[in-house]
Amino acid sequence: MSSIHTVRPRGFLLASAALTLAAADMPAALAQQSREPLPPIEVSPAQSRKQAKPAGREGQSARRASSRRSATAAAAPGPAVPGASSQVQAATPLNSNAVAESASRLGLTVRQTPATVEVISAETMREQGYRTVSEVAQGAVGVTSGDAPGEPAGFSMRGFTNSQINTLYNGIKIGPQNMTSRIMDTANLEAVEFLKGPASLISGEGAAGGAINFVTKQPHTGPIRNEADFSYDSLNSFRAHYGSGGSTNVQGLDYRFDISRSSLNGFVDDTYTKTLDVSGQLNYRISDSLKVWGAIEYREDRGKAYWGAPLVPVAFSGSHATSGIVSGNYVSNYNKTNLGAVTIDDRTFSTNYNVLDNRNVAQEVWLRGGFELKLAPDLTLKSQAYGYGAERSWFNNEIEAFNSGTNLVDRERFYVAHSQRLVGNITDLIWDTNIAGFDNRLVTTLSSSYLDFVRPGAANFPGDSVSLVDPNRGFYGLLTTQQQTARIDNEALSFEDRLKLTRSFALVGGLRVEHIGLDRNSTDVNGSVKAGFPFTKDWAPVTGRIGYTWEAVPGLTFFSQYATGADVSANNIFLLLPTQPLDLTTSRTYETGVKHLFWDNRAEWSFSAYDIQRKNVYAAAGGQALNIAGRQESKGVELAASVRPIDPLRLWGNIAYIDARYADYNFVGGSFSGNTPPNVPRIVANAGASYRFFTPWPVELGITGRHVGDRYNTDANTVTMKAYTVADVYAFVDIPKTVLGAVDQARLTFRVRNITDKRYAIWGDPFYPDQILLGAPRTYELSAAFKW
Template identity: 90%
Template sequence: MLSIRIPRSRRFLLASAALTSFAALDPPAALAQQAREPLPPVEVSPAQPRKQAKPAGRDAQSAHRAPARRPVAASTAPKPAVPAATAQTPLNSNAVAESASRLGLTVRETPATVEVISAETMREQGYRTVSEVAQGAVGVTSGDNPAEPSAFSMRGFTNSQINTLYNGIKIGPQNMTSRVMDTANLEAVEILKGPASLISGEGAAGGAINFVTKQPHTGAISNEADFSWDSLNSFRAHYGSGGSTNVQGLDYRFDISRSSLNGFADDTNTKTLDVSGQLNYRISDSLKVWGAIEYREDRSKAYWGAPLVPVAFSGSHATSGIVSGNYISNYNGTNLGAVTIDDRTFNTNYNVLDNRNVAQEVWLRGGFELKLAPDLTLKSQAYGYGAERTWFNNEVEAFNAGTNTVDRERFYVAHSQRLVGNITDLIWDANIAGFDNRMVTTLSSSYLDFVRPGAANFPGDSVSLVDPARGTYGLLTTQQQTARIDNEALSFEDRLKLTRTFALIGGLRVEHIGLDRNSTDKNGLEKASFPFTKDWAPVTGRIGYTWEAVPGLTFFSQYATGADISANNIFLLAPTQPLDLTTARTYETGVKHLFWDNRAEWSFSAYDILRKNVYAAAGGMALNIAGRQESKGVELAASVRPIEPLRLWGNIAYVDARYADYNFVGGSFSGNTPPNVPRIVANAGASYRFFTPWPVEFGITGRHVGDRYNTDANVVTLKAYTVADVYAFVDIPKTVFNAVDQARLTFRVRNIADKRYAIWGDPFYPDQILVGAPRTYEISAAFKW
């Protein structure tokens, strides 16, 4: 093991920790007593008391019919009690998303496109993993490629061009750090579109997706339990409990979930375990402290996709409507001609018998919220994160037109990651020349140590297309890479209300990133040009406005910038690669409208994003450099409840994403579309509820995803597809289970038409395609008491 040394940011980290400790242990005795609630959004004049934004409720839901939920409060602060009655909006625009702004703004008050999907929506829509949550959002697609689980695409950008956050904290590039995650322990998933560097730092050219764990509430203890089973013999189980304890001011939340999701391919499954807990303690009306811990584990027998096969070879087993195009194998160089997915490979697993894909993660978080004065609040949190990940698989499955067999190649890599950091916010509410103003100053620092043993040899063989002899991994020789990264950032965000209906909102972030990299061969000797160090200092920001022209109708616009590190994977950055920043900017404008007595809501946005100095994935773990990536599009979402039993919702997104100045020796990809980016993504749903003694609801959801490509070359098309799910649930009266307040039994059919389709393509492994799951049946039960 490598010893962890204190980097040049140690003084910064120690100072932050000292500030946290001092404020928590020695609050001024003369502080004014304040109400026991988190910071409200800046919405009303000083003459009126500010109130917590009221979140959307079940009867007026988001594009996914978002049910009643607490607003997503700051990740550094405890949650308030659940209000007895809350305002309800169909698109959940009263929710507060910390990943979009630190100002405590609701979605409707934020000059950007933001979605918040609540825990109740996840339960009703049957979203089992975060990838399924993303697929229901506006214009978002996802694929659980085992090399990069929980990969996302939105607004023309994919994978590490989108920041993945955990309770507002970034742990590294998505394609290195994200894992399959069950939704049972989540309170909400927040999705911010467009450059998000102001809030979450470098790497957020396409936006950010934030996973928020369930947190304590003040009030009576409530418990919940959920169980499900499907026709693939998968199961999920979850228990959660939270509320106020017998100790005055002490609230808790505890959740434990376990799942085993079996794949449709032979001998494939993913097992997850998630245990999370948090304590909030109100020491006084002006000081709150909290602490949280979480352990996550996932173990997979992975499905790496189906190989592209010549139509001429498959004959009567060739399929249509899944892929098309002519292809020369990136791995073995043979010309496959017109390609297809052979129907005999739908359930075939080409992975070795001793394969494994495993991760264990531990989170420790804690902090405080201290009211220094009625208009001044200090919030801080310290965090520590550790992860151990392992991939041990056959990852290449390339059909060889010369031998009519499938060429395979093994790959091994492991991660040992440690991260510590601190985020401190100072929030100041003021009246400047008669105008309401709120400013948040944020100081953050972190230190990351990353050790990456990997394969130094890559055993390979060839197997038959049908009923392959899977074998075992074979001889493994390893080498090692390391990365040590320190990060400091200072940011300012401000909202100035020029009138009661018009507000200017902007911010600036100054960031420093220091990198130390090393790489050794199988004998432990340093490779050429290693070790090396590099520093970056990106400056990013946002400026925009919101204007509520008439009550409920809000117009917004923004200009925002973002920055990534070269190759968008700081852990693998080599000294021979250009070490320049990749930059991004966006123009966006739109409208959000809540009307018809809060029974209907719609939103529209149009955007133009430009990203320069882009590093694009190519087969064989190589990288190409594209001069620019341009993305223009529109998004529309709407939800309405015309009558009490009926709910309708839908969304559609169109994007035109293209490379420019993408030239290399032997050709050009200028004008091509980035991989896994469809032009059109649409979702729609409807449900009808019968208010009988045992209430019953029937619902249907549909999803359409347009054509995509699996590589920058755009020679193989993943064909457009449309799938639909149906469900029915019955709410069982309390008289049946006296000890249970709410009980629900649900039956669901996924992919009811049994559509076969390509869901994702990994540009690092372009010879194979991930196929979507066939029709499955699921039954679940949920209880609350």
């Protein structure tokens, strides 16, 4: 194996990062600790330090207690715990009191941030039955998702998809989404944060469309609380979770421990995903001025993947042709035969075209630790070191392309593996001061990381053809491999500031200066270096944000912002080739909106309008090729609301309109200018209602619905994945403490997913345009949850 010839000096890593170097040979990484909140200029004395929850049963007492206060009473967070989650404020219907660390380092709540931010809490995930992070995303405003096995946990948000959206783990980016993300169970998560629009100020390169942050459950100070959850469904899937946290007998020492196991079976024959997640964290308050913390997490998933159903000519399917799933005329990207009008054949709904010896496996370990030191009453230093490592592998038949010449399904195998190591440090200096009588907070952040990525992959691609119905799945066959490597240095200096010009008006801005260094190498099956390799490239993007928030009347906040982002033009920095343009794209957004909490915290709504433009774009085409698209534009509006008109009844809903299209997208033989990017619907809407009967054993009935508009699976826009509407219903009963004694809270839930058994297309992978991923049919689920 030839190694990369250019190795950059890494002396820029701070001393605390060196603490994790010994762990770099095992899968490991450190999550970002929560930020110190703003000076208590809007803090209510009655504000509680409990986990943010939706305006549901658990939030009623807090809501009633606040009914005599102003709607701004809970507008700012309390003191942060080192390494703890930021989701610690009293509940509001849209969770706007939550502090999202992926949106700002200033400790701002959602309402105080001049951007559209959504935080979905663990309580909401449990109540809505969100089992994976993809299901969480489907409940967010204007977000769609799909678990295409080549790039699982992929998202579409504001017209941008996959690696144009940074995926963060406790605030840390580990690489492009379409290379590093995995199917993840929600049991160990405390919250999922969605930051909409270009967001490179906080998370760096790759955030043209925004950022999604997964926050693990973390310690709290107080009595030990335990929880356990179990579920089983009609596909023979099961989930189990146990968690515990609180204060120990050692003064100042708090802990959190979670372990979860799941086996999620697919609706397609011989498909499943099994996950295991073990996480733990210790927080230790040494003195009033010094706090330290450390955490570790091990996560694995393994399964047999579903790669989609092939597009089939309507003329071939005959009476088995379906309507309402796909439409359009299609020429196969793989075998170039003309399929004419296409459909999904109903005989393929549960057909698995993958080889019998397929596998899809990943193992990850995270290490993280840091400290918080109060240097002076108005000056705080925070630093964290992290290490992350992962081993991933895919061994599958990935292409399923119908051949109209033979009436068979052409298949092709693919193998790839990853060995990834990442170490880094993030250090913040937080300065609270008064400038000419105005309260001000300045956060200066210095960060540095070093990433090493080795990617053995297939050098040959065995293939065959099988029948559409009841195919002979066979085995992978001969495998020969070649290897690619990437080494990435990243250093960044950023500043973020909030200046309160009046009690109700604040300016919020920031600037990030970043250096990215890439070394790439690629060798063939004989270990010989390929043409153009190795090569080195450096970038130095400067990104930022400027905006304001204005609380015109208590609870009613207007905001606007201008923000910029940067990401790699060729879609994936790990796979960038010397023959591709090595420039960064630039993106910017103009956004304005309003956030309103009223009716004694019983009702809340938000509205935003945005205009995003991304320049110098490369777009995915079939066969893992890339086409140039000069510009990508996205405009839209988003509206969300939640209200509890009477104590037993809760109503909520959201809707997003997205107009996303390419411009200056010309190539030899044609143009895609004016076309819509793949997996981007024009309309996305969610709604739900629940009614609680306050009987001795309280019972709640609920229904949720989701509508997703038409989408395309490629830039060509020739095949439409049709709009769909699905609904879930649930009923749960809370068992009184007098029944189970030591158990403080117990809940039994029965849920029906996709109650109408709708067949629909949920996602299309533009690298595999001959096949479409279908959504799951109707399933039944029984679950139980306990807290004590």
